[in-house]
Amino acid sequence: MWGDVPVAATILSGTDLSAEIRAEVAAGVVEIREKHGVTPGLAVILVGDDPASAVYVNNKQRACEQAGLYSDSARLPGSATEKEILAAVHAFNEDPRVHGILVQLPLPDGVEQHRIIEAIDPDKDVDGIHPYNLGKLLQGRPDFAPCTPAGIVELLMRNGHDPTGANAVICGRSDIVGKPLAALLMQRGRGGNATVTVCHTRTRNLAEVTRAADILVAAIGRPEAITADMVKDGAVVIDVGINRVDDPSARRGYRLKGDVEFESVSQKASAITPVPGGVGPMTIAMLLVNTLTAARISIHGRHHSG
Ligand SMILES: Nc1nc(=O)c2c([nH]1)NC[C@@H]1CN(c3ccc(C(=O)N[C@@H](CCC(=O)O)C(=O)O)cc3)C=[N+]21
């Protein structure tokens, strides 16, 4: 506060930080190519024609190409069978140009998602969602942390918001965001040491819990679910939401809205991520980081120091 005028929060730009990290990845790509003659490669498997998923996959492939990585994709129709998706996974498991494999989730109804994830070679699981990698994450020795949680931790750390000792409250318990983020924030070591609470649809007195957060992460999937009354003065607020809201005046006919009511919450928070330009670009940057790690693992093996 400045007198009675609320000072708007610092904007935590995922666009800027992701550019920095992607430049670091590009340098790592050059090094691996010079030392080992290997170009790190990522393959994305996209099933169905959800337009939002197509945008993310295209963003991922563009980021790969800009960082000098090899990239490939398999695009299957929404009618693809489990057997056909498994065949695409197996082909990339065997492809020596491909070090990282990402299966875009969610998969169409009727496909047994866990069977597909378990088919990914854990050494190529750059999403960090194979049970082996999730297990290592829970033990505090991840090789591949899921990209969105890893991106959130980088956003915090590189903006001077070390979670150590903080009350971190995560709204959302998905396998790909809420649960792995809880593991990262609670672990011993860099980016961890927080006191973590995970909220979900059955949480009682949600606003009471979120108001205790020094770090508040919204991964709910509902536009503007977090309002100013739910936020403590000075909190750091991370918005994972990417909700498309109809807007006939917008160029594409929709606008992106986060899970946080930005206008009001940014008057109360000390720092906040925007949507777009926050967590989304960080997810992609960490995917490239993990692909570099996968290429190193293919050369040197996993390090058994943890
Ligand atoms: N196995 C798997 N791993 C994922 O990491 C994964 C997934 N499945 N399924 C879908 C979600 C979503 N996701 C995003 C990636 C980039 C942006 C992104 O680039 N966002 C831009 C804008 C995008 C736009 O214009 O729509 C931004 O926020 O600024 C958003 C969301 C990765 N996901």
Ligand SMILES: [Mg+2]
């Ligand atoms: Mg292997």
